[in-house]
Amino acid sequence: MQTVPKIIKGGILNGKAVNLPKPQYPDEAKSAKVGGMIAVEVTIHEGGNVIEAKAAPGPEKESKETMTPEQEERARLRDLLALAAEDAARQALFSPTLLSGVPVKVTGRIVYNFVADSDDKKIRTISGGVLNGKAISLPQATYPPAASAVKAAGTISVQVLVDENGDVISATAVSGHPLLRASAVSAARAAKFSPTLLSGQPVKVSGILTYNFELPKKEQ
Numbered sequence: 001m002q003t004v005p006k007i008i009k010g011g012i013l014n015g016k017a018v019n020l021p022k023p024q025y026p027d028e029a030k031s032a033k034v035g036g037m038i039a040v041e042v043t044i045h046e047g048g049n050v051i052e053a054k055a056a057p058g059p060e061k062e063s064k065e066t067m068t069p070e071q072e073e074r075a076r077l078r079d080l081l082a083l084a085a086e087d088a089a090r091q092a093l094f095s096p097t098l099l100s101g102v103p104v105k106v107t108g109r110i111v112y113n114f115v116a117d118s119d120d121k122k123i124r125t126i127s128g129g130v131l132n133g134k135a136i137s138l139p140q141a142t143y144p145p146a147a148s149a150v151k152a153a154g155t156i157s158v159q160v161l162v163d164e165n166g167d168v169i170s171a172t173a174v175s176g177h178p179l180l181r182a183s184a185v186s187a188a189r190a191a192k193f194s195p196t197l198l199s200g201q202p203v204k205v206s207g208i209l210t211y212n213f214e215l216p217k218k219e220q
Helices: 029-033 070-088 145-149 176-191
Strands: 008-010 018-019 036-044 050-055 097-099 102-114 127-131 135-137 154-162 168-175 196-198 201-213
Touching: 008 097, 029 070, 029 154, 070 102, 127 196, 145 168, 145 176, 154 176, 168 176, 168 201, 176 201
Parallel strands: 008 102, 127 201
Antiparallel strands: 036 050, 036 102, 097 102, 154 168, 154 201, 196 201
16 A cells, blocks of 8 residues: 655745735835845645745845844845744645545745835836736627628737726737737627736736637638
8 A cells, every 4th residue: 555645845836826915015125225035944734734834044144243243234134034924824724635536734835025115116017918817807809891891811910908997998900810900809809808916016917818700701
């Protein structure tokens, strides 16, 4: 009978969390513009809760005897970041991991990036790729009579920009038959999306909507 291990290694776990709270940026560290990556070694219970969280030592860890006062202060502030990252990691939640149908513990890392001056440098627009499957309302494009007359068909790609509320605020056809483009753009402008959040803040999304025009069967 094969023995199922009680614990497995999961590597970087950020993308596997079903809930990953953002760490609280300590005011002292933020005002001093001390930031960077903090990796937290975690153990996840069979139920998906984090039961252990410990920040991994940074590459700049030095003996206090060799540190200048400035380096000591930076190290102290980095320790505050580590504590904040550990607190956030303990609140993370994961789906249970099954191995041969049996729930197991998982070890791995959650990585947090503390960015100084983040209020001034928030990402306002993200790229969403092809957005057809993400729309909550996607009206069909109508087949223009002029296109039908010349038997124009094919796929039209429309570059769109979706605002923080999920509305399309710009739409430009970037490929496809010229006689089909206007209809595709009109349909794209009427599409509706759910708001996209990044670190809890609504952001704009750029991407592509595709429309496939086929000749009516009687005209093929």
